[in-house]
Amino acid sequence: xxxxxxxxxxxxxxxxxxxxxxxxxxxxxxxxxxxxxxxxxxxxxxxxxxxxxxxxxxxxxxxxxxxxxxxxxxxxxxxxxxxxxxxxxxxxxxxxxxxxxxxxxxxxxxxxxxxxxxxxxxxxxxxxxxxxxxxxxxxxxxxxxxxxxxxxxxxxxxxxxxxxxxxxxxxxxxxxxxxxxxxxxxxxxxxxxxxxxxxxxxxxxxxxxxxxxxxxxxxxxxxxxxxxxxxxxxxxxxxxxxxxxxxxxxxxxxxxxxxxxxxxxxxxxxxxxxxxxxxxxxxxxxxxxxxxxxxxxxxxxxxxxxxxxxxxxxxxxxxxxxxxxxxxxxxxxxxxxxxxxxxxxxxxxxxxxxxxxxxxxxxxxxxxxxxxxxxxxxxxxxxxxxxxxxxxxxxxxxxxxxxxxxxxxxxxxxxxxxxxxxxxxxxxxxxxxxxxxxxxxxxxxxxxxxxxxxxxxxxxxxxxxxxxxxxx
Numbered sequence: 038x039x040x041x042x043x044x045x046x047x048x049x050x051x052x053x054x055x056x057x058x059x060x061x062x063x064x065x066x067x068x069x070x071x072x073x074x075x076x077x078x079x080x081x082x083x084x085x086x087x088x089x090x091x092x093x094x095x096x097x098x099x100x101x102x103x104x105x106x107x108x109x110x111x112x113x114x115x116x117x118x119x120x121x122x123x124x125x126x127x128x129x130x131x132x133x134x135x136x137x138x139x140x141x142x143x144x145x146x147x148x149x150x151x152x153x154x155x156x157x158x159x160x161x162x163x164x165x166x167x168x169x170x171x172x173x174x175x176x177x178x179x180x181x182x183x184x185x186x187x188x189x190x191x192x193x194x195x196x197x198x199x200x201x202x203x204x205x206x207x208x209x210x211x212x213x214x215x216x217x218x219x220x221x222x223x224x225x226x227x228x229x230x231x232x233x234x235x236x237x238x239x240x241x242x243x244x245x246x247x248x249x250x251x252x253x254x255x256x257x258x259x260x261x262x263x264x265x266x267x268x269x270x271x272x273x274x275x276x277x278x279x280x281x282x283x284x285x286x287x288x289x290x291x292x293x294x295x296x297x298x299x300x301x302x303x304x305x306x307x308x309x310x311x312x313x314x315x316x317x318x319x320x321x322x323x324x325x326x327x328x329x330x331x332x333x334x335x336x337x338x339x340x341x342x343x344x345x346x347x348x349x350x351x352x353x354x355x356x357x358x359x360x361x362x363x364x365x366x367x368x369x370x371x372x373x374x375x376x377x378x379x380x381x382x383x384x385x386x387x388x389x390x391x392x393x394x395x396x397x398x399x400x401x402x403x404x405x406x407x408x409x410x411x412x413x414x415x416x417x418x419x420x421x422x423x424x425x426x427x428x429x430x431x432x433x434x435x436x437x438x439x440x441x442x443x444x445x446x447x448x449x450x451x452x453x454x455x456x457x458x459x460x461x462x463x464x465x466x467x468x469x470x471x472x473x474x475x476x477x478x479x480x481x482x483x484x485x486x487x488x489x490x491x492x493x494x495x496x497x498x499x500x501x502x503x504x505x506x507x508x509x
Contacts, residue, residue, distance in 0.1 A: 083244030126157035167296030181210030227251035231377030285333035309439035410448030423478035
C-alpha cells in the first residue's frame, strides 16, 4: 500500500508496498467527537472509506491506513485484474491455495499459529502491475472453519497444479467475496504545474489520498523517498533482474511485456547504508537471461515478460525540499517534503522537546510512541569471554569510501520481550568489543560498523504518545 505508508510516506521500504501498520483485529478506534481539524495535505475521508491515523493530544497526526466503514475492516488500495483499484483486505497472514488436484477449490492457509487468523485472504495474478511490479488482485475470500487435508495445491509458473504436504499448516475453508462488495477507487491523472505533480486515489464517496508523484520532466510516476537527511522522487521503474550474457557482466531489467516501456531501471546500492539507488536508462530488448548465484547460469524468461538491456545513461531523480512545520502548541512538528506546488508529509516528526526526529511505533503492550532511531542499540561484550554485556550503538557506516553517517543522539534497543527501549548515545567506544556467547565469543565486526557507548536509558515518559483513530 504505497500511498498510505508513505503519505505518511514510506516508499521503500517502501517500494510500493509498503509496511502496513494494521490494527491486530483489523479495526480502528472511532475518533473523539471533539476531534481536531485534519490537515487537507493528509487526504480526505469519505462516507465509506475513512483515513486511519495516529493522533497526539495536541493534534499531531500521521495517516497510516484506510478503513472500510461498510465492511468494517482496514484495507489497502490494490490494483485488480479487471483494471480497477479496490480497497481490499491487507495482504497479511493468509495465503490462497487449493484443496484439490484441479486447483478449483480454494482454501486459506498459514503456518501453524495459536493467534487468531485474519478474517480474509487475497489471491493474486502471476502478472504484476505496470510499471511498479505491484501484485494484482484477482479474488478475495472470507475465512471459514478449519478443514483437514493432507495436501494442498498451487499453480506453478507453467500453469500446472502442483501438490505439496499440508504438514504444519492451519487450513481454512474459503468463501469468495464478490468484487462489487469492495470499495472501488480510481487513480487520477497528474495534477499541478511544477516538475513533480500529484496523483491521487479518489472514491465516489468523497475519499481522497495521495498515491504517488509524477516527474513531468522524465514522464514517469515517482515515489517520494528519504535517504538520511535528503529526499527525492524516485522513478517507479523495474529493478535490475539479472544479466544478458553468460559472463553475468551486462545487467538487464524485467517488466511485464504488456507494460509501456519504462525509461529506466533501478540498481540499488548494496554496500553503503541509506544511500539513494542509481537509475539507468533502458536499452534494447533481449531474449537471454542469466542469474548469478555463485555461478552464472542461464534461466528461462517468465511468460509475458520483457527483458531490457541497461543503457549507459543515468537517469537522475528530482531532489525535493524538506521543511519542518511550525504549528503553534504542538510538540511534534510534521516534516513536509515537496517542490513548488507538490507537497506531502514525511513519516517522521521533529520532537521539539527532545530535539530529534522520531517515528511512531506500536509497542507490544499496545502503547503508540514517537521514538527516535532505527533499533541499532545492541548488547555486546567488553571481555573476550562474553561475560560482561554492555549497551552499544552499532552504527552501520559501510565500507571505506561510503559517505559519512551522522551519529544520532538517541536510538532504541529491542529487548527480549520485544519492547523498545530508548538509549542516549554517548562517545565513541574505546577498547575491544565482542559478540557471541561464553562458548563462542568473537571480536565484533569493525569493517562496516562504528561503535558508541549507550549506557543511559531514557524513560518512556519522555516521548510523545498517540492514539490510533479512524476519522468520523
